[in-house]
Amino acid sequence: MPTARTVAGFLLALLPLIATPGASLALLVRQIGEHGRRRAVPVVLGTVTGLAVHAGLALAGLAGLTAHHPGALTAVRIAGGAYLIGLAVLTWRSAGRAAGRRPRHDGPAFVQALLANVLNPKAASIYLTLLPQFLDAARPLPAQVLVLAAAHAALLAAWLLGWTALLARTAPRPRPWATRATAAVLLALGLRALA
Incomplete structure (x- = not known):
C-alpha cells in the first residue's frame, strides 16, 4: 500500500491535469445540456471505469509494451482522436434540432464516457508515465496501483460532480450555442490527438 504522503503527492500531480478541460467535461456539458443532470452519473461512472481500464492495462504491462512498440500508443492516440471527432460531429448535429423537440439519445452516456476515457491519450499517459513515479518497487505493485487509481477516480468524480x-x-434547458461550443471542444481535442 502506498503511504498517505505518496497518495497526496499523486493527487497534487493529477490536479492540473484534471482541471484542464477535456473530453469528459465536454461530454458532461453535452449530456446535462441536452438531457438534464440525470445523465451526469453515467458520464462520471464511464469516466472512472475508463481509469480502471488504464490501471489494469498498466498492471498488465502496457508500459513495457509501449516502450518496446511505440506504435501501440500512436494507434491508441489515432483511435481516440477519431472517436472524439465523431462525437464532435454528433454533438454539432444535435444542436441543430428544433428547440421544442425532445433530444434523442446518441448512445449510452456511460459507453461514450468510457470510450472517451479509454481512448484518451492524456489518461493513458498518466498511467504510463506519471503513475510509475509514485510506485515503490519494494512493495506489492497491484495494491499500490489499486489505491492510486481509486484516489484518481475519487478526485475526478468529485471534479465532475462539482461541475x-x-x-x-x-443550464436548465438545452442551448444550441453551448452544444456547439462542446462540439468545438471535442473537435479540437480530437484534432490535437491526431496531430
Missing part, C-alpha cells in the same frame, strides 16, 4: 452541480443550475 454537474454548477451546470445543472446554469
Whole structure:
C-alpha cells in the first residue's frame, strides 16, 4: 500500500491535469445540456471505469509494451482522436434540432464516457508515465496501483460532480450555442490527438 504522503503527492500531480478541460467535461456539458443532470452519473461512472481500464492495462504491462512498440500508443492516440471527432460531429448535429423537440439519445452516456476515457491519450499517459513515479518497487505493485487509481477516480468524480452541480443550475434547458461550443471542444481535442 502506498503511504498517505505518496497518495497526496499523486493527487497534487493529477490536479492540473484534471482541471484542464477535456473530453469528459465536454461530454458532461453535452449530456446535462441536452438531457438534464440525470445523465451526469453515467458520464462520471464511464469516466472512472475508463481509469480502471488504464490501471489494469498498466498492471498488465502496457508500459513495457509501449516502450518496446511505440506504435501501440500512436494507434491508441489515432483511435481516440477519431472517436472524439465523431462525437464532435454528433454533438454539432444535435444542436441543430428544433428547440421544442425532445433530444434523442446518441448512445449510452456511460459507453461514450468510457470510450472517451479509454481512448484518451492524456489518461493513458498518466498511467504510463506519471503513475510509475509514485510506485515503490519494494512493495506489492497491484495494491499500490489499486489505491492510486481509486484516489484518481475519487478526485475526478468529485471534479465532475462539482461541475454537474454548477451546470445543472446554469443550464436548465438545452442551448444550441453551448452544444456547439462542446462540439468545438471535442473537435479540437480530437484534432490535437491526431496531430
